[in-house]
Amino acid sequence: MNIGEVANQAGVAPKTIRYYESVGLIPAATRRANGYRDYRTADLHTLRFIQRARALGFAVAEVEELLTLWRNKRRKSSAVKAMATAKIDEIDRKIAALQAMKRAIRYLTANCHGDTRPECPILDELAGGRA
C-alpha cells in the first residue's frame, strides 16, 4: 500500500503519517525499489488505532503509551483505565474553563445594545470592570 492509500483508509493525511514516523510514533516504513513507503494491513490497523486515540483527545506521547499497552499481553487493564479516567478529568477541566469564559462573555453581552451607537458595556467591563 502506498502512503496515500493507507492514509485514506486510516483517516489521516499522508503528511501526518510521515510526521508520526519522524517523531517515532510509528516505525520507519519499508521502502519499495522506487523509494516509496510501503504499508501493510498491520500498519493500517496501527494508524487507525492512533487516529481513534487522537480523536479522543490523547496526545501523541499518550498514544505511544497506549500502543505499548496494546502490544503488551501482560498489561494490566487498570493502567489503561487510569489513562482514560485521567483524560476524562482533563477534558472536564477544559470544559469547565470554557464554560466560565462563556458565562463571562454572556454576562458582558447581556447589556450591550449592539446597535450603531458607541456605548458598549463589553468594552467598559474589559477596560475597568470588576469582571
Added chain:
Amino acid sequence: MNIGEVANQAGVAPKTIRYYESVGLIPAATRRANGYRDYRTADLHTLRFIQRARALGFAVAEVEELLTLWRNKRRKSSAVKAMATAKIDEIDRKIAALQAMKRAIRYLTANCHGDTRPECPILDELAGGRA
C-alpha cells in the same frame, strides 16, 4: 513604572509584555536613561484590558481589534457585540467537541474492569471498534 511592576498590576508576566510589544499589540514603551522600559497608568489600563480579553478566550489578533474599537469613539457597539457572540459560538463548538470526546471515553471505560488482568475493552475498541 518598571516592567515588573506593571506586569504585577496587570496580572501578566514581564516576558508576555515584551512579547506583546514585539508583535505590535502594544506600542514600544518609552525608555529611561538606563534602557529600562517605563510604563504609565494608561499602559497599565491597556494591559489589564488585554489580560481580561485574553482570559475570555480572545486571540491576540482579536484583542487588537477590541483595542481599536475601544479607542474609536465612533465605533458601533454592534461590532463589539458581534465579536462577543462569535466567540461564544466558537467556545460552544469547542465545548461540544470536548463533550463528544468525553462521552466516547466514558463509553469505552464503562466495561473495563481496571484490574490486574490484560483484557481491556478500551484497547479493543481503539483497535477495531465501531467507536
Added chain:
DNA sequence: CTTGACCTTCCAGTCACTGGAACCTTTATA
C-alpha cells in the same frame, strides 16, 4: 510525449508564550 496525480525530502510557519543564556543596572546588606 505530456499531463496529472502520486511520491520524496526539507524548511518554515502556526499560536502565545516560556526557558534560558549572556549581559547590564539597581538596591540592599555585611
Added chain:
DNA sequence: TATAAAGGTTCCAGTGACTGGAAGGTCAAG
C-alpha cells in the same frame, strides 16, 4: 566598600501537532 540578589536588557530556541510549500523524482493514462 564590596558583593550579592533582584531586577532589567537582548536574542535564540522550544513547545504540539501538524500544515504549506518548494523542488524534485515516479508512474499510469490518453
